[in-house]
Amino acid sequence: MTATPPEVSGALAPGSVVEVRDEEWLVRATEVTADGTLIHVQGLGEIVRDTSASFYTHLDAVRPLEPAQATVVADHSPRYRTARLWLESTIRKTAVPLGERALSVATHGLADALSYQQSAVRKALDPENLRPRILLADAVGLGKSIEIGMILSELVRRGRGDRILLVTPRQVLEQMQHELWTRFALPFVRLDSAGIQRVRQKLPATRNPFTYYKRAIISIDTLKSDRYVASLRKQRWDAVVIDESHNLSNVTTLNNRLARLLARNTEALILASATPHNGRKESFAELVRLLDPSAVPADDTLHPDEVRRLVVRRHRHSPEVARVVGADWAERQEPNNLLVPATPAEDAVARELEQTWLRPGRGGSPYSGQNASLFPWTLAKAFLSSPAALKETIDGRLSRLGHDERAETERDALQRLAALNEKTLRQPSAKYTCLVQHLKDLGVGKGSPTRAVVFAERLETLRWLHRSLPKDLGLPADAVELMHGGLTDDERQRIVDQFKQEQAPVRVLVTGDVASEGVNFHPQCHELIHYDIPWSLIRIEQRNGRIDRYGQKRPPRMTALLLDPSSERFAGDVRILAKLMEKEDEAHSTLGDVASLMGRFDIKGEEDEIRAVLAGSKQFDDVVRPVAEVAAGNDLAALFTQLFDAPTEPATDHQAPAAQEFAIDHGAGLYDDDVSYLEDALREAFIDPTAPPARGGVGWRRDPAFGTIELTPPRDLAQRLEVLPQAYLAQRRVTERLVLATTQARGKERLAAALRDEAKLSWPDAHYLAPLHPVLDWAADRALAALGRNEVFAVRGVVDAPTVLLLGTLTNRRGQVVSAAWLTAEFPTPGAPSFALIAPHGSAREALHALGWDSARTNPGPVADIDMLQRLVAPAVHEAEKHLMTVFEAAGQDVARRVDEWSRRLDHWDDEAEALIQRSEVKQRRASVEQERVLVQAMAPDRQLVRPLLVVVPDTEGSKR
Structure with a gap:
């Protein structure tokens, strides 16, 4: 195959449209790897519409479609439905910039909008930390799994959560999978013993399972085995979560080996533990070092400021928690x-334990082992548990005794104790x-x-x-x-x-x-x-x-x-x-x-x-x-x-107003809600979505009174749900009839009802339509395929002269959106297309309002004079690029400042480590710090993309809804 020229490879950015293997693709992310530039794309053409793929630019010819050469086409659909869907989908697929401090989707799931949990999410996403790294050390019961779900939701919306690995204890695998799906609509495959068996049946023995599943939950006991280490070394993750992370701090264990491997191969790292400190500074320093190798000097000194930056801890009676949890x-x-008075038989056992084993006379305990002070208390602990436990302890010890004189003495004492205990077993x-x-x-x-x-x-x-x-x-x-x-x-x-x-x-x-x-x-x-x-x-x-x-x-x-x-x-x-x-x-x-x-x-x-x-x-x-x-x-x-008693920010009430204070819209605002967007997408994709599948529909049903919608998932949508538990898919018939709750109240009600369900299945019969739901992602992918290669729609709106709506993005070498800007280019003199009035807008909603496109409009017919409008696209793109040079320069300088500060941190660590470099563990840490330096440099912005999204002409008939 023909490789991509280096100058083209270096200019690719998320949001651009490229042609690869004679098909059109939307670039979702780019990644500079050891093997070259890797682009992750979503298919736009008819053949690849429902396909995600990744291409190395040195193996495939990747041809970006030049935005300035976009072709203008008139939208003739009713109420501009096609253009509205395409525009909304484009905006939904555009990542929220890294530096955005407000939450976009975390508060729109089924989790209660608790302010202390939101503060943990914002701390994890703090742009001053170039990578999202945090230890969630909240005390037992505060909802660390909810905080994990909120953080992951935000990472996904920011284009930083495509590949995610969750590592938990075995007994909470399904619980974590259930929380992420039912509350945040994030589907994960559960690789428990049954899940791994299914993978083995589906994949060749040589296939790396972590390349097949992009989001997986697996137990730490399974993952730490040598069987998976080789596969993990070859994988990079956007985010890794390790629950109960206090089990990682011992550097001699397989748990720690696994944690260090994952920490090196992921951008975002979330550790969670209610008991993260074992009293030894070097152990706690190891957890902090996993998050940021430069946060702990080579001599393991713990700096409170660094711990505060990377760790969040509250408890039930912390002020910011107590004021919001309420009833x-x-x-x-x-x-x-x-206090339960012992029976006479139990008293006899207690006296024997005390006089012979716990507090013997001058002869001492008859125990013959090296740990003579421990075994008597093992017996006492077993006795206080139950007669059955004491019998097991005695029998186990007797089976291990030798035959020397001291062993025989102990055997006699154990048999005497066993005889007394036998009486308690019969009563x-x-x-x-x-x-x-x-x-x-x-x-x-x-x-x-x-x-x-x-x-x-x-x-x-x-x-x-x-x-x-x-x-x-x-x-x-x-x-x-x-x-x-x-x-x-x-x-x-x-x-x-x-x-x-x-x-x-x-x-x-x-x-x-x-x-x-x-x-x-x-x-x-x-x-x-x-x-x-x-x-x-x-x-x-x-x-x-x-x-x-x-x-x-x-x-x-x-x-x-x-x-x-x-x-x-x-x-x-x-x-x-x-x-x-x-x-x-x-x-x-x-x-x-x-x-x-x-x-x-x-x-x-x-x-x-x-x-x-x-x-x-x-x-x-x-x-x-x-x-x-x-x-x-x-x-x-x-x-x-x-250390963590003080609130990280002013406390707010946990009801809706507080949530909105720190939130931004997860969509563009072209639709009143996600349901309306989904319904329009279905009407665009199917002639009659209410018809059954046999007649070309999906059996669409909407019941506003009950807050539910229903549809039969097409095959390409059902495939996106296959990672969910097979019992859930079968018993709830999810892939046959998908029922969705459209309000948070209805979603919570069905989630609670699942715990009372006669089917004895805690997975709800109506799943909440959260912003990141796969059905919405599926609808967006279909809508994006509505246009041909490098085309934009011409529509009517509330403008005085032909106007082009544009979106500019600044990205870094990792393909992440650093900054985004919304612009309109107005051409007051159509005959002079070189003259454009550029107007910046603070958000997509503001830009749409300026165009009169913040609500639906009637479409009297296709816009005329497309040739004249075609001549406006290139000047609009070029003028927008000039305007954004200063805007993006400021954003770039802000990121550059943070990159420089981080580089100085790494240099300072290097200087301090120089004196200790002969120690092998310091050499290993230096390797981690050097890897951190490479990642830090990749965060610097290096490419700009301006895309025309819409050409709007004056609406002389006032066709607003």
Whole structure:
């Protein structure tokens, strides 16, 4: 094939129309890669109309169609429908400039317009940061997944979100996919075990799955394996999201290897974690370094200003949160700690544990291993969980013992303990009896909708509860579900989804700490029971956050069951654990950050500290500091607590006026709403869209009273939806009959109704028509194919003389729109086409208003004298280019200033690293910083494009609607 000349390759810009392989394409984005310039295009010609493609300019001849040579054609469609659709679609396909601070689409989904979430989005998109990079560290329950969806929506609208990868824990794969689709209309393929199997069936074994799917959700456990690393190295992403990112900070793990690889190969990076700090500055520095390698000096020093720039953290009682969540987040009830007197058999076990294992006499513990101080507390923890858990622990230890003298001594002690525990297994457990009665008191039972989630740490305890509860509560077996880490991701997702379903039979979910991160249980549940108490404030907070979160309408209550042996020493241990529950509640209300009380910021570290308190080597008040002391402190823990308390901007009310204050229109304003635009597009594409497909229509139905529309998706539209869950597509018959909600109120109502649906499917039967919905994108692609090569429409409007509407864009080497300008070129003397009056406009809406095109007009017939109008196009383009030189020069200087500042940051990092360059890890970091330098230079604007969009002549008959 013939290559593209270098001078042409360097001039390509998004929005230009090019000819490749004898077909016409709209340039969506350009990218300068190691292999040359790559252009991403959308087909405009009849054959390639529904095709997206990418071409390397050194392999294909890419011929830009010169805007100044555009051909003028008259629009003869009723009410100028063809021109209106083409113009609206062109504007929708033109990326919002990078420097635009206002939100365009983030507030137009189904998520509530909460001001604190919007501030996080604006911080992520701050043009002072050349790349969108942020750690969403909001406390549990504030809606980080919604913030992620809002940020991704804005990136898509800005032309920075074509290829997106989401990495999450297994149990929240479907939940994240559901949130992004139902609230933001962003379709992602879910690569869980079933999804990966479908990919293997569809693609050759040698095909890289990440080149086939442009937007994917996958678990970190799957992705970090060596199987995918080679594929990932070859991929560049517009945006990568890594949820629960506190699991990335250890540089020796596969998680960290994956994170570093993805961070290097993506422009936007969003990390999310409610517990991002483990107390070690080098670990937190690693998370910050993933976001911006130059933000952390080579010696791992953390600068508060850099952390503030890259991290956002609020909690339930932060001022900007508390004033807007209102009744949509009910305040939690006081902790309900139930002390349960032990049975005589359980007391006997407790005495044996205390006297032989926990606090033996002068002979010491009979435990024979190196960690003699740990195993006794493992036994104690198992005992406090359940007799079944203690039996499992004893049996496991016995199976591993050797046959020397010390081992035999320990074997005797374990067998004695096992015999005592055997008696507890043959009798009702005190704590279990209390659990059953408590569940009944809550109303859990046959015919009742009441639900509860029961957490326990030990798998054997969970299995025992799962076996026993249905019979003792008078419930069928499927009313009690068990979720643990050994289940497949499909099974975990099914259980989570069923627990949210009102019509599902499940009433009690017993689960372990696999469900303590990311999973939402609040839609149908406000009762949580700690069957055993974690020895970690962080873990307690994570569990509680499953029901104590935004969207919880009923005051959540957390109940802890604490076995209370008669032994004074053991009872004291139980009271220490009860104190943990009280401290978590106090810190939740005052600080919003329980980890700061212990300052370990790590679950295992907290467990070690509590074990030391139970063993008597430390005091509780020394390990768990008073809340007031933390709030007033000046150490690392206090810094992390206080750093993000201040609102990032003046607080506003969360209702519609506040949302509008920081928003811009996502469309051009040629249509009253997205539904009208879609309906016009269908009427343009099909002779009678209301006819069934067999007669050439799509069965279009619009019901304004109910706020819904319906259509049968044509094949090319159905293909855009195939990445969604197969069960959803099949049960809701989406590809046979697509039902869309046209108002936010209707969309929210159908989304809530899905949780009460007899189909037991949380995916709604009517999906909200959000601005980025694939059906609107499909309609735009069809409308853009209405014109022939390099043509513009001639129409009538409210102008005094023939006027050309133009759009100018300034782009950088990465093909991103840096600045955009709307212009009109008026020709007061048609006989002198070289003289044009250029008028700038602040937005598309302003320009359309000036032309009288902000509402529909009747079309009395094709505009005459096309030859005369044709002579106006070239002068209009050339005069606009001259005018924009000064406008774009200012925009270019602003970007250049930021690029220079960023370059100086990188130079400063280099200077500081020079002394430490012999350290291998510093050499690796320098490589990342050098890559950052290349990316920074690519952000500098380097090309300008002016496109004529419309030629408007005076309307002498006043044909406005």
